[in-house]
Each structure stands twice: as structure tokens, then as C-alpha cells.
Amino acid sequence: MLHITNGDSVVSPLLQSGLGGEAFAWRDAYHVGPVRSGERSRLIDARAAFLSSCGWGDEDAIREELLTRDARFVAALRDGREIVLWFEHDLYDQLQLIDVLALAGEAGFDPDQLELLEIGSFPGRPGFRGLGELNVGELESLWPQRRAVTDEDTAGAQRAWEALRRADPRGLAEVRLDPPPSRPFLAAALLRLLEELPDVDDGLSRTERQLLELLDDGPLLTGGLFVASQDLEEVPFHGDVWILRTLAELTPLVSLTEGSAELTDDGRRVLAGDLDRVELLGIDRWVGGTHLQPGAVWRWDADASELVPPS
Numbered sequence: 001m002l003h004i005t006n007g008d009s010v011v012s013p014l015l016q017s018g019l020g021g022e023a024f025a026w027r028d029a030y031h032v033g034p035v036r037s038g039e040r041s042r043l044i045d046a047r048a049a050f051l052s053s054c055g056w057g058d059e060d061a062i063r064e065e066l067l068t069r070d071a072r073f074v075a076a077l078r079d080g081r082e083i084v085l086w087f088e089h090d091l092y093d094q095l096q097l098i099d100v101l102a103l104a105g106e107a108g109f110d111p112d113q114l115e116l117l118e119i120g121s122f123p124g125r126p127g128f129r130g131l132g133e134l135n136v137g138e139l140e141s142l143w144p145q146r147r148a149v150t151d152e153d154t155a156g157a158q159r160a161w162e163a164l165r166r167a168d169p170r171g172l173a174e175v176r177l178d179p180p181p182s183r184p185f186l187a188a189a190l191l192r193l194l195e196e197l198p199d200v201d202d203g204l205s206r207t208e209r210q211l212l213e214l215l216d217d218g219p220l221l222t223g224g225l226f227v228a229s230q231d232l233e234e235v236p237f238h239g240d241v242w243i244l245r246t247l248a249e250l251t252p253l254v255s256l257t258e259g260s261a262e263l264t265d266d267g268r269r270v271l272a273g274d275l276d277r278v279e280l281l282g283i284d285r286w287v288g289g290t291h292l293q294p295g296a297v298w299r300w301d302a303d304a305s306e307l308v309p310p311s
Contacts, residue, residue, distance in 0.1 A: 002076045004100065005086035006093045009132035010139075014086070017136045019143065021082075027069065030095035030164070031193055032242055034286040037165040040070070040103075050286075054245060070103065077109045084146055086139075088130050089120035090237035094189035095164065102161040105154030114149040117142055120185055120235075129236050156180025160190075165289040169194070169298050172288060173307050188235065196287050197300040200308045202270055203277030207238065207246055212271050215254060215263035222247065222261055249285075253277070 001021030003014050014023040033050035036043045048063035056062060076083055085100060087093040097118070104114055119142065122128045131139070160180065163171035176190035195206035204212065210232045214225055226243045230236040247254055253267035269275045278297055285292045292298065299308040 001082045001084065003084050003086060004073065005131065006088065006096055007132060010086060010134075013134070013136045013139050017140050019140065021084075024069070024072065026096045026100060028066070028096065028099075029092060029239070029242065030099065030288070031091050031196070031237065032245075032286075034291070035095075035165050035288045037162075037167070037289050043165070044070075054241070073100070073103065074107045077104060077107045077113070080110055080113060083109075083114050085114070085116045085118075085149070086131060087116070087118050089118075089185035089189070090130065090235045091189040091192045092237040093130075094183075094186055095193075098157040098160045098164070098183070098186070101149065101154050101157030104149065105151075105158050109149075112148050115146040116149050116153070117146045118185070119145070150182070152180070153182045156182050160186060164193075167289050167291065169197070169287065169290045169307060172290075191305075192233075192235070192237070193287065194300055194307070195302065197290075197298055197307070198278050198283065198292065200299040200301045202273050202275075203279065203283075203299075204270065205246075206302075207243070208250060208277065209271070211243070211247060211250065211261075212253065212263060212267050215261055216268065216271060219260055219262040221259055222256075223259075225261055250281075253281070 001019070003019070003021055003023035005011060005014065005023065005025055007025045007027070011023045011025050028047060034046040036046040044063055044066045047066060048059050051057070051062050052059035085097065087097045119131070122134065122138065125133065157180070160175045160183065163175045166172070172190060173194060176187050176194065179187040179190070198205060199209070202209070207229070210229050211225065214220060214228050220228070222244060223240070226240045229243060230238060247256060247261055252264055253270055255262045255264050266275060266280065270277050270280065282294060283292050283297060290298055296310050298310060301308050
């Protein structure tokens, strides 16, 4: 048996459980950086270059790890091994899951070979944030909830995965409004991803605005700022590294000293709507396959809940 899940915090208790088999994490954060269209090798190259630029390691080593991950999964499918996917409801997991399911649909698999455990809550944990919170016994208690992955699962995931990777985000918005019936958490996750586009009024992504609003009350230690920002999420998904990276990209709207952050006058003016973040700082950022750069900035109208194309 092979267990595939979202991170090492889940791999460890799975290996300690009585379920048996091997386990590994899918290990990528598709809500940040380029998720390029075209051949999968093009996607892998772009992800390796981006993750390396963020300090995650040598580009060649990351590329090899991603290629090995893919090959291990496809080989298990072709060898007829039993595979169980363990994922949850947040944006981080939902993007990983559509990748895994789309790849499975492309590779092919036998009926009842591939199973899915996908959860958004856990009994007795009203503030449930993810599988990584659960101990060995709690993970084992989920076992009866697994179900066979169907052609409907993979076809729906392929449609969503293709939309995510397009240069034009309108396909992503369409999937969000008409998600595959087999993906109960995908619509909310894609809405949260679209909120990472610059806002039509101030040019801030939702993550950026939340950070600036928290700092509007006064300076904060960056560790505390990360925790507070995640408390503002309906379904937390960010890691601390990505929040720190976002903070760095917001200078000079924020002033960073060792271990703390403070809002500047320009930051207050952007929050007030007197300045536009994109016009003030410029932009070179990806949301899925959409490259946000001067002259090609898609925006999000939160009030209307719709895209605004580049002007």
C-alpha cells in the first residue's frame, strides 16, 4: 500500500499507524509561484526554479525531487498497487489534490486501486485546521471514510487543473462557479486563490491586506503576525515562510527589522485607498498560470466577486 498526503507532518503518524505500507508527501505549494501550462516537464522546471529562488534548495535537486515524486506515483499506478490519498479542505491541499487526480487520470489506473480520504472537519475538534493536527489513533479512525476514486473525480480534476494553469484566469473563475460535483471543497479554495489577485480598488491581495490591517494597530513580531493572519482565514493554508516572503514584497508599505514589522505612512495610504499598491510598487507575481506584470494585471472585485481584466 502507498499513502500520499500533503506534508511530512502527516507522513510520520501514517508510518507509525497500523495501516501498513509506505507514505510520502506531495510537497509543493501551488498557491504561490508559476503553475505553467503545457508539458509537465515545463511545469516541473518552473516550479523548481521558483522554489529554489525562495530558498528551498538547489534548483536541480528540487527538479529531481519533483520528477521522482511523479515517477513514484505513476509507477505505483501502473504496478497495480493500492494507493490511498489523504487530503483536506484548504487551498494548499485542494490544489495538490487536483494535480494528483489529474495525473492519475492521465496515467490510468485499475478500478478500486486508488482511494481517497478527503476531510474538512474532525469530531471533537471545532477549530480543525488539518490532518497534521491528528495523532496516530485519530488518523486510523478515518480509515472507514475512504472511497474509491472514480473517472468523475479525475475528469473534474483535469478540468480544474487545466484552468489553474492557463494564462487567462477566467477559466479558474468558471470552475469556481461550476465546480466538479466530486470536489466539495474546491469552490471555496478557488475563491480564496482568486482573492490573491490585486484588488480592483487598492491593488492589494487579500493576504497583503490582512497583514497591513493587522499592522495598522501597531508593530508586531513577525511570528505573532503570521499567527494572527491565519486566524483571519476561514480555512488557513499559508505557511510562515510564505507570509514572511509576502511581507518582504510589501516594503516600503511595511518596515521590517529583525523579527518585527511596522506599517509605514505609505502603507496606511494604500489601506485608505489613497494609493494603489500595484502602481506604487509594481508587480511581478503569479497566480496559477496567470503572470501578473505591468500591463497585464488581472484584478479581483471583492464586492462583485468577479474578475476585472487588464485595462
